[in-house]
Amino acid sequence: MGGDGGFRRELRDYVVGLVLALGLSGAAFALVAWAPWSARTTLGVVAALAVLQLVAHFRCFLHIDLKQSHRDDLQLILFTAAIIGLMVAGSLWIILNQNRRMM
Amino acid sequence: MSAGSASERRRHPGLNLHESDAHPSDGEVVFGFWVFMMSDAVLFALLFAVYASLGANTAGGPGPRDVFELDPAAMETLLLLSSFTFGIASLAMKYRRGMALLQGMLATTLLLGLGFLGLEVHDFVGMEDTGALPQVSAFLSAFYVLVPTHFLHVSLGCVWIVVMMVQLRMSGLDRITRTRLLRLGLFWHFLDIVWVMIFSFVFLRGLL
Numbered sequence: 001m002g003g004d005g006g007f008r009r010e011l012r013d014y015v016v017g018l019v020l021a022l023g024l025s026g027a028a029f030a031l032v033a034w035a036p037w038s039a040r041t042t043l044g045v046v047a048a049l050a051v052l053q054l055v056a057h058f059r060c061f062l063h064i065d066l067k068q069s070h071r072d073d074l075q076l077i078l079f080t081a082a083i084i085g086l087m088v089a090g091s092l093w094i095i096l097n098q099n100r101r102m103m
Numbered sequence: 104m105s106a107g108s109a110s111e112r113r114r115h116p117g118l119n120l121h122e123s124d125a126h127p128s129d130g131e132v133v134f135g136f137w138v139f140m141m142s143d144a145v146l147f148a149l150l151f152a153v154y155a156s157l158g159a160n161t162a163g164g165p166g167p168r169d170v171f172e173l174d175p176a177a178m179e180t181l182l183l184l185s186s187f188t189f190g191i192a193s194l195a196m197k198y199r200r201g202m203a204l205l206q207g208m209l210a211t212t213l214l215l216g217l218g219f220l221g222l223e224v225h226d227f228v229g230m231e232d233t234g235a236l237p238q239v240s241a242f243l244s245a246f247y248v249l250v251p252t253h254f255l256h257v258s259l260g261c262v263w264i265v266v267m268m269v270q271l272r273m274s275g276l277d278r279i280t281r282t283r284l285l286r287l288g289l290f291w292h293f294l295d296i297v298w299v300m301i302f303s304f305v306f307l308r309g310l311l
Binding site: 006010011013018022025032033042046047058061062063071079080083087088091095099 | 117119137138144145148149151152153177180186187191194200292293295299300303304308310
């Protein structure tokens, strides 16, 4: 049981994860090092790369995908994401708004 | 396509063992650890929110550009890609590729983790030499809460790897050590994700 086929297939997941992680991190660092665009654009692209890398790590290293959508762990991720979204976005909104008003 | 052969049911997040190797309570135990990790994710997210809202308040002290450097952050990122070596260790466990490969990969992961910790200590000491202490400004206070919290997590992860290496030597691979390695894997991969967020939203953003 657990022949070579399964091993190679799962190994491929990790190799893909490593290549994606190296590529996405490398791209983000390169953008900041060489700064070809304005700071605003670069920040947006770096944030997008971070989200892509988050997804890649979840998919390749933690083996979470959307196919098992009935599973509790995926629902917990979505719930956590909602909590994080509410608390982080809410805090930033309020604090930055107050900052501006007190200027 | 995804982890585990298509015929085997997935019981929990992360790598799933063959049904015959798994502990009967694997599903609940690993899910319980997953709950802890998600609550840890909320903790980190709020520390990020604190950092984001205080990051501009340097109170006349050094700002991000004065204290951050690109090269050390890049080096630390390379070291934390030990998610891959831990993945190989998990596969060596699942597919019985021998204790030598499993222990070797755990040792490699440990060395990468310790290298990461060493570089970070070097960074912190360097920052303090330039007068960037936690009490100087809100920016630095927030920084010294966020990044060292991750540092502590990685330290505990390293301790956990050592404990597992000793346990594997003493009692070999049984159902209990396998389940513990699965949870350690989740923890280690999670720390890697937190680091991605730290280098993107703290270091790279600060250096723009």
